[in-house]
Amino acid sequence: MDEHLSNFGETLQRSWPQKAFIDLLYIHPIERMSSGLHPLAYVLQDARAHQIPIVPVTSSDRDADHNAEIMAADQLDHLGASIRITERDFDSLQPIIDSLLGALQMTPEQIDLIVDYGYADPSLLTRTTLFLTGLIDNLPYLQAWRNVILCGTGFPKNLSDVSANTIDQIHRAEWLIWKKIIRTGTVNREPIFGDYGISNPEPFEGDPRFINMSANIRYTADDKFIIFKGLITRKYGSAQYHQLANQVVCHPEYSGRSFSAGDLYIDDVAKMNDGPGNATSWRKAGTNHHLTYVTNELATVSLP
Template identity: 25%
Template sequence: MILSNSYVPFLKWRQSEFQALFKLEDEIKDFIIPYIILPPIEYDFAERRLKKTIEEHIEPMAKRIYDKWGSRLALLDFHDSLEGKVMDNGESVVEYVHNEALALGCELVPVVSFEKSNWYLVEVKKITSAQKCGIALRVFLEDLDRQTINNEIDYLLEMFDLGISNIDLIIDLGTPDNFEPYALFSHIIFTKINSINNIKDYRSFVIVANSLDLMQIKQPGGVFTRHEWMLYPYLASKFKETPPTFGDYTTDNIEFLPQIDMRKINPSAKLIYTLPQHWHVLKAKAFRGNTAQMINLCSNIISLPDYKGIAFCDGDKRIYDTAKGIENCGNLGTWKQVAINHHMTKVVHQLSSYHASII
């Protein structure tokens, strides 16, 4: 069950993300319900074709979820390129993953939204009818302006033969143009969300947002405000009867960017470290051919007053070990994993302190 003191990180299910989740300490995992998005098939630019068939891409997914997250609760979504695909046995990709995961012992709740195709919704209904797991309804900020939103929710309830007590409501604010002033923005969001009937009767109520736009960050980086975290106490104080669960996009963009030929570009070295109210982002020169620059970036992080130390999480230990020459400089995926692992650990600690302070 998603509680008000839980944390819902949105994760694209690629190696950096699932390894960051896997390497969390158990006491941190106890407070996390990940929102998992199965990624599209990657394109092989050298061969000018997709790297895998749909069967090759999807077949390992259920076991990977179990191997990395076990029987803990997770929310499961699919990239839109996968939603209408069918496995060799004639089973839809959506039903296949849920059935295989259930057989392994996973506890997954399928995600729906108003943007999903009828095909997808029908496949999810098969899952909910058989597994009695309910659904998670992802509502975007622009959806809240629909005059017919309650009618659309009623349509889904009727389709799935569910009451709202079987639905996890996820309000995804995306990346707003401006969060500040927080008091005003929280009031606007509160008013919009209250257009949804019977908020307090949903199984859970999550608000997710993002303010880290990596595409806009230039060398050498800088310090950037975690606006979604700064906004959360304002929202929590407004929904007193049903305090929302906090969610975010961790330290990455949640959208899957257009695939590019990595032979033609050399991305910058980057290290993101989550501070109490900010992100410390270090961006250096091209990574490939100059991986040793990660030693300086890691040394910079461990010299910060807010560096948490090697016992804090796997990510912090890796930063220290690279700075001191104990570990190598890894690859770009290594440092994404490090950033996400530290971020999730940091957020769980912050939420624990926040909720303890308002009891």
């Protein structure tokens, strides 16, 4: 655990030196640092040392030790906490939320409530929108929460349904759902938008050494993700990213090299001035473009 969390604060400061939420949902509750310190206490302490404000996240499956660390952090940072609710909680929201409020000894005014609906099938947009509209309106203490955040994604767990050597599209279900909820004005409190970038929330399970991954560039555009997919990199190599990058640059929805650092990288690889890169560098470029694109959308979206 020490190795896994080493340099957390330094890395966060370099990548995202702003207020952030931290959720250790993939760290087993029995894990501790070699010093005996709880992992949540360690990352909060490390972030604090680098002057990064962190709001810790809890949920219905966290233990008493986890919540105790959140209480202790609030005594130092006065940043409150965040509660994440997911599908497994939707049937018993009131008792679950009341239990968490009691465990944290906080009021809703100190808490950001994240409604995380995970993967939203783009083919079920209307059904999901209606469900989430009703869910938001029936949240306990709806007007009291510091923030209500709606989070999900239409991005699939993998791109196996996208054929090799093609350019395909996937609806940004999370964006379409949020816009419809906001524009219809039917909810009693407008939620803040949240997504999973250009990824699916399910963690990858498997050994990458034995996965036949195809070269691909994930590019966020108006209401859609555009997928530029090549061939298996193990067999055909990474040089194909030059061609894929050129396809992005030539696409009518390319935002231009000055739009973001990710777009600059795409253009440089297309011109053979950089790259070809690998899966990590392309996820980085795509995520950078996505964050810039969504930030611009949120600044200009028309509300009722």
